[in-house]
Amino acid sequence: MTEPLVVKLGGSVVDRLSSAWWDDAAAVAADRPIVIVHGWSAPVAALQGERRREPVMLLSQTGYRSRLTDAAVLDDIRTVSARVRDDIAAHLARRAVDARTVDASVARLIHARVIPQRWWVDGKLEHLDNLVGPVEHVDGAAVIALLAGVGALVVTPLATSAEHPTVNTDADRAAAHLATALGAAEMVFVTDVHGVLVDGATVRELSPSDLPGLRGQLTGGMRKKVQAVTSALGRGLHGAAIGRAPISELLAGLAGTRVRSDA
Numbered sequence: 604m605t606e607p608l609v610v611k612l613g614g615s616v617v618d619r620l621s622s623a624w625w626d627d628a629a630a631v632a633a634d635r636p637i638v639i640v641h642g643w644s645a646p647v648a649a650l651q652g653e654r655r656r657e658p659v660m661l662l663s664q665t666g667y668r669s670r671l672t673d674a675a676v677l678d679d680i681r682t683v684s685a686r687v688r689d690d691i692a693a694h695l696a697r698r699a700v701d702a703r704t705v706d707a708s709v710a711r712l713i714h715a716r717v718i719p720q721r722w723w724v725d726g727k728l729e730h731l732d733n734l735v736g737p738v739e740h741v742d743g744a745a746v747i748a749l750l751a752g753v754g755a756l757v758v759t760p761l762a763t764s765a766e767h768p769t770v771n772t773d774a775d776r777a778a779a780h781l782a783t784a785l786g787a788a789e790m791v792f793v794t795d796v797h798g799v800l801v802d803g804a805t806v807r808e809l810s811p812s813d814l815p816g817l818r819g820q821l822t823g824g825m826r827k828k829v830q831a832v833t834s835a836l837g838r839g840l841h842g843a844a845i846g847r848a849p850i851s852e853l854l855a856g857l858a859g860t861r862v863r864s865d866a
């Protein structure tokens with residue numbers, strides 16, 4: 604099989620991509636299998652708004668901030684993700700690309716570790732089941748098996764852990780782990796901005812040695828993405844493109860920011 608291409612599709616854009624974007628994705632998938640890992644932040648926030656639920660922010664004993672993932676939040680993520688997976692598969696099916704859809708926690712593709720820690724609740728440190736943790740391992744062989752006979756695999760990056768059947772994990776890091784588990788040299792992140800912005804302009808290329816100089820410019824979701832890529836550089840990834848453009852343009856370096864190893 605030709606090496607699969609892993610594409611992380613931000614929940615920030617998944618509902619807003621043009622017909623031309625999907626035509627290009629289908630053309631890429633005709634050449635090599637693609638694995639689309641989707642995010643969910645914007646659609647989950649919209650659903651929680653409808654359900655009038657505020658996200659609960661937590662502070663751990665070590666000063667780490669996290670949004671509480673409890674059973675209700677996991678349920679929201681699953682509800683949104685089932686719809687997002689089906690939408691992505693439908694866009695591809697209309698362009699003659701067969702896509703299989705999967706929740707990675709159910710298929711046991713992504714394994715994460717929930718680190719037991721205490722969190723500040725009403726001025727006291729308490730143990731809480733915050734069902735979120737870093738990715739430890741991706742079963743690359745199982746991903747390849749699911750790609751058999753289809754042109755695309757659409758993955759919800761929920762994970763499974765030793766103690767819990769389903770846990771939340773960072774979608775960017777999960778996508779990067781998935782790419783390196785497949786031995787990929789390149790991957791693509793499609794998001795809602797044209798690339799990594801520094802002083803208001805899209806940077807064409809970035810490597811780990813540039814990062815200390817960018818402190819404060821990279822925040823929120825973009826910082827997570829760049830961190831996911833730079834840690835994957837240590838696992839065999841050569842580079843990744845980040846931007847809002849057709850996959851083929853991002854791969855060819857015609858759009859977006861390319862994050863790559865220092866020469």
Ligand SMILES: Nc1ncnc2c1ncn2[C@@H]1O[C@H](COP(=O)(O)OP(=O)(O)OP(=O)(O)O)[C@@H](O)[C@H]1O
Pocket residue numbers: 612613614615616641642643644645774793794795796798799800801820821822823824825826
């Ligand atoms: N220097 C920067 N350059 C570009 N975007 C930045 C920068 N710093 C912070 N950001 C923010 O990062 C956001 C992209 O990350 P975000 O997590 O929102 O999207 P996503 O990862 O594509 O979606 P999801 O999290 O749902 O998968 C941008 O919309 C922007 O607000």
Ligand SMILES: [Mg+2]
Pocket residue numbers: 613642644775824825827
């Ligand atoms: Mg994000």
